[in-house]
Amino acid sequence: MTTKIEIRGLRKSFGKKIVLDGIDLDVAKGSSMVVIGGSGTGKSVLIKCILGILTPDSGSIKIDGTEVTKMSRKARQDIMRKFGMLFQGGALFDSIRVWENITFALLQNRQISKTKARELAIEKLKSVGLSADVSNLSPAELSGGMQKRVALARAIAANPEIIFFDEPTTGLDPIMADVINELIVKCSKDLGATTLSITHDMASVRKIAQHVAMLYNGKLIWQGEASQIDKSNNPYVDQFVNGRAVGPITAGVR
Amino acid sequence: MNILAPIGRVFLEFLAAVGRVALFVWAAFSGLLRPPFYSKMLLKQLVELGYYSLPVVGMTAIFTGAALALQTYSGFSRFNAESSVAIVVVLAITRELGPVMAGLMVAGRIGASYAAEIGTMRVTEQIDALTTLSTDPYKYLVLPRLLAGLSMLPVLVLVGDILGVFGGYMVSVHKLHFSPMPYLKSTAQYLETKDVVSGLIKASVFGFIVSLMGCYHGFHSKGGAQGVGAATTHAVVSASILILLSNYVLTALLFGK
Numbered sequence: 001m002t003t004k005i006e007i008r009g010l011r012k013s014f015g016k017k018i019v020l021d022g023i024d025l026d027v028a029k030g031s032s033m034v035v036i037g038g039s040g041t042g043k044s045v046l047i048k049c050i051l052g053i054l055t056p057d058s059g060s061i062k063i064d065g066t067e068v069t070k071m072s073r074k075a076r077q078d079i080m081r082k083f084g085m086l087f088q089g090g091a092l093f094d095s096i097r098v099w100e101n102i103t104f105a106l107l108q109n110r111q112i113s114k115t116k117a118r119e120l121a122i123e124k125l126k127s128v129g130l131s132a133d134v135s136n137l138s139p140a141e142l143s144g145g146m147q148k149r150v151a152l153a154r155a156i157a158a159n160p161e162i163i164f165f166d167e168p169t170t171g172l173d174p175i176m177a178d179v180i181n182e183l184i185v186k187c188s189k190d191l192g193a194t195t196l197s198i199t200h201d202m203a204s205v206r207k208i209a210q211h212v213a214m215l216y217n218g219k220l221i222w223q224g225e226a227s228q229i230d231k232s233n234n235p236y237v238d239q240f241v242n243g244r245a246v247g248p249i250t251a252g253v254r
Numbered sequence: 255m256n257i258l259a260p261i262g263r264v265f266l267e268f269l270a271a272v273g274r275v276a277l278f279v280w281a282a283f284s285g286l287l288r289p290p291f292y293s294k295m296l297l298k299q300l301v302e303l304g305y306y307s308l309p310v311v312g313m314t315a316i317f318t319g320a321a322l323a324l325q326t327y328s329g330f331s332r333f334n335a336e337s338s339v340a341i342v343v344v345l346a347i348t349r350e351l352g353p354v355m356a357g358l359m360v361a362g363r364i365g366a367s368y369a370a371e372i373g374t375m376r377v378t379e380q381i382d383a384l385t386t387l388s389t390d391p392y393k394y395l396v397l398p399r400l401l402a403g404l405s406m407l408p409v410l411v412l413v414g415d416i417l418g419v420f421g422g423y424m425v426s427v428h429k430l431h432f433s434p435m436p437y438l439k440s441t442a443q444y445l446e447t448k449d450v451v452s453g454l455i456k457a458s459v460f461g462f463i464v465s466l467m468g469c470y471h472g473f474h475s476k477g478g479a480q481g482v483g484a485a486t487t488h489a490v491v492s493a494s495i496l497i498l499l500s501n502y503v504l505t506a507l508l509f510g511k
Contacts, residue, residue, distance in 0.1 A: 053382050073390065074288075080388040092384035093375075108394070110290055132359035154387075 003062075004194040005028040005050065010059035012045055018130060019045045021218030023059070023211075027211075028137040032188060032195045035204050035227070037215035038249065043198035046215070047164050050196075051083065052076050063162070080144060081105075084160035086184075088167040092139035098125075099135035102154045124153040127190070128183055145176040149183065156187050163188060165197035169204045181207040202241060205229070206233075214240065218251065275305040278392075278470050282400055285393035296398040303364050303399075303461075304406035308413065309355045311362055315414035316353050319421030321342060327430050339432070340440040343422035348445070348511075350414045353407075354501055357460030360407060361493040362441075368399055368468025369489035373412045373475035373482035381473070396469045400462060407461025415450065452508045459504060460497045467493040 003026050010023040019042035027033045037043050048054040048059055052068065055076040061069050068079060089214060092101050099121035106112045112120065122132045128149040148168070154162055168184060169177035181204050188195045197208060205212060214237050223232045229241055239247030326342045372395055375381050384391040419441060426432040469490045475485035 048382070051382075051386055053385055077388050077390065080386060083386055085383070085386040087379045087383055089378055091379040093380055093383070105389065108290060108389050110388070168319070 002029045008060045011057045032210045034197045034209035036215050037243050041215050080120040082161045084155035084163040086155045086165045090147040094139050098137050105158050128153045156204050163193050163195045169201045184208050201252050282396040294460050299398045299402035303402045304487050310359050311410045311414050312417050314355045315418035319418035320425045323422035323425040340437050341444045344419050344441045344445050347418035348415050348449045352411050353453045355498040356411045356414050361464045363406040365464045365468040365489045365493045366486050369472040369486040373473030373485040376475050388442040393450035399465045403461035403465030408457040411457035458502050463496045464493045
């Protein structure tokens with residue numbers, strides 16, 4: 001089993017607040033890793049460091065064995081083609097239509113023609129369970145669940161090798177959340193992609209995770225198979241998984 | 255304790271801000287010659303800034319020219335210098351009021367909209383999304399806007415100059431009873447190329463300042479609606495102050511002897 005993403009000693013702080021304090025994490029090729037943790041524990045920061053949106057203070061991040069933390073902007077842009085990302089709020093561009101959103105990267109980098117792009121967008125819309133007539137709408141005309149689906153379609157449009165999911169089910173009703181979870185599993189399977197998700201929704205974890213890591217106080221305090229999550233013998237993980245107000249986790253619980 | 259410490263701190267903070275803005279400009283312009291080129295974005299911004307600002311800038315120019323003619327007449331008639339109205343109007347418009355008024359109006363119209371649009375894109379993670387879609391947000395969002403400001407404000411000011419002189423002419427001829435031909439003649443007689451060109455140079459600098467402040471503050475907005483609101487305010491206020499400040503510096507450089 002080869003390692004797709006290798007993180008060693010990753011540190012990031014904002015002013016005096018240490019958010020990531022020496023993270024070591026391996027994500028195997030084709031596997032699905034979910035990082036859990038409370039709100040504000042730095043889950044998003046972790047993903048943004050890997051994507052290069054934030055620059056880590058120290059540590060190493062390797063994608064397919066290539067160090068990415070000290071890359072030039074140009075090289076970084078090229079390696080971005082391997083990635084797809086589903087943002088928490090969808091982050092669809094509201095000034096352009098749905099089909100242009102989905103094929104944005106391909107259109108901007110002149111990889112396909114407009115007609116081809118439209119066909120591809122419709123195909124991707126179908127794979128997330130939306131009909132072709134959605135393609136001409138603007139993102140503002142869509143419901144929250146539909147926006148998430150379109151955002152998912154955009155994340156997978158360029159057939160990425162690695163997909164990140166940032167709180168994919170936040171703000172959705174339980175049924176729509178399950179639909180999105182199933183789509184995530186299906187799409188990553190179809191593409192054979194490696195996925196890294198961050199969430200605090202346990203239903204989502206049980207559905208999409210093969211491996212789970214828990215982030216607490218800037219450190220990964222537990223890693224293991226998803227099936228082991230209920231018998232981790234780790235009081236922090238137990239408290240989180242079962243959603244108890246009382247337990248060892250106090251920071252951030254007001 | 256030390257009375258100099260706060261002054262030093264403010265000064266260092268100022269230098270840091272200048273450095274951040276300079277790096278921001280560099281990040282945008284370093285992509286100028288490297289494909290892909292977002293010509294559609296550029297065209298959109300050129301039209302938005304150049305064409306749709308015409309009514310605002312035109313109206314400002316006409317009424318400024320008209321008021322200027324009235325004021326100059328009532329002032330200059332105290333020492334029988336009414337004949338200078340035409341030349342005062344055209345010089346004031348082309349050298350000073352044209353570029354400054356247009357710059358301030360565009361700061362309100364364009365600077366605010368850039369800051370609000372880019373700021374909203376920032377807080378809804380659309381700028382991060384651009385990065386993940388292999389698109390350089392500096393090049394895609396910032397560069398076309400900076401180029402639009404740099405190139406379109408001089409065009410607007412040129413139109414404004416003509417309309418401003420026209421405003422002055424209308425008042426002078428129809429209200430103050432100047433004869434049309436002598437008025438136009440004395441307008442053209444003393445006007446030098448330098449008067450117009452210096453105004454256009456100013457306009458280019460002001461346009462750049464407006465776009466830069468709008469993009470910079472939008473790009474670095476934080477939080478939600480409140481952050482975008484603050485970014486918009488900062489963009490308009492800082493652009494307006496920088497326009498007035500650089501107007502003095504430019505005037506000193508262009509005309510100071």
